[in-house]
Amino acid sequence: MYGILTADRDLGRAEVGDVTHFFADSVDGTRREPLSGAVNSVACWGDTATVRDEPERAAVTADGTRATPVTEGHHWGTVCPTDPDYRDGLLERLERVGAVGDVRLTTLGFPGSSFCHCKRCERQFDASDHEDRDAWRTAVITDFVADATERVEGDLLATLYPDPYPGNLRERAGLDPAALAPVVDGFVVPLCGVGYGTTYWVESLARGFARELEGLEADLTIQLSADGVDADRLVGLTRQLEAHADTIVYGTYPDDAAVVREVIRRVSEADTPAQTV
Numbered sequence: 001m002y003g004i005l006t007a008d009r010d011l012g013r014a015e016v017g018d019v020t021h022f023f024a025d026s027v028d029g030t031r032r033e034p035l036s037g038a039v040n041s042v043a044c045w046g047d048t049a050t051v052r053d054e055p056e057r058a059a060v061t062a063d064g065t066r067a068t069p070v071t072e073g074h075h076w077g078t079v080c081p082t083d084p085d086y087r088d089g090l091l092e093r094l095e096r097v098g099a100v101g102d103v104r105l106t107t108l109g110f111p112g113s114s115f116c117h118c119k120r121c122e123r124q125f126d127a128s129d130h131e132d133r134d135a136w137r138t139a140v141i142t143d144f145v146a147d148a149t150e151r152v153e154g155d156l157l158a159t160l161y162p163d164p165y166p167g168n169l170r171e172r173a174g175l176d177p178a179a180l181a182p183v184v185d186g187f188v189v190p191l192c193g194v195g196y197g198t199t200y201w202v203e204s205l206a207r208g209f210a211r212e213l214e215g216l217e218a219d220l221t222i223q224l225s226a227d228g229v230d231a232d233r234l235v236g237l238t239r240q241l242e243a244h245a246d247t248i249v250y251g252t253y254p255d256d257a258a259v260v261r262e263v264i265r266r267v268s269e270a271d272t273p274a275q276t277v
């Protein structure tokens, strides 16, 4: 399948391709009415507005560095995943969004291997049965996704950080695809690049994820960026990836819509049944 990811409601309704991912909640804290029939994307703990208003809710390292947009390596603020009020509010939001269509979770997990060492996380880890901190963090995130699944009527997709090296997702974010697969319907991996001057890394990462998810009952969606990329390049890139993914979605601004329509038309025409399985 092919589709788009957009924050533009009109474009989201335009039925470009087979599936539309729509930004219902963005990492800057913007909330939009979910789009009926779309896969509505909800930023989980990435929430710059909350971290700006209440900095003490940000995830924090042992040396006191908070996950804010100005912290090196962070592009948005991230709330601590064990914040109970935030967790409850997020589940309520997912229930409302999940009543309208499928749901995609983004910014799922801890914002890096050194997070979170807030007093609450230290207390919860000490009180847990886990001796290994990564195992505890992974249990925190897996439990949340299991609760989210209960709230969402349609399919639930989990976005993964684009690092398929074995064990790295768990260490970075507390994400374990094998543990999540029973409670989600699929995974989304963003492999976005400016212009795709080179594409070997996109194919390598897609191949790595296909291997990592092999044998799991979950589909793989690869997200590409269409911004400023010409149709020939996107068609070529898509063909490189088709063997590894069930679905490809193109991040699309209204100005790129014509190019993306052309790309989807060309790659769909070239499809054989074996490539659409």
Ligand SMILES: [Zn+2]
Pocket (backbone or CB within 6 Å): 059, 060, 080, 081, 082, 116, 117, 118, 119, 120, 121
């Ligand atoms: Zn914490």
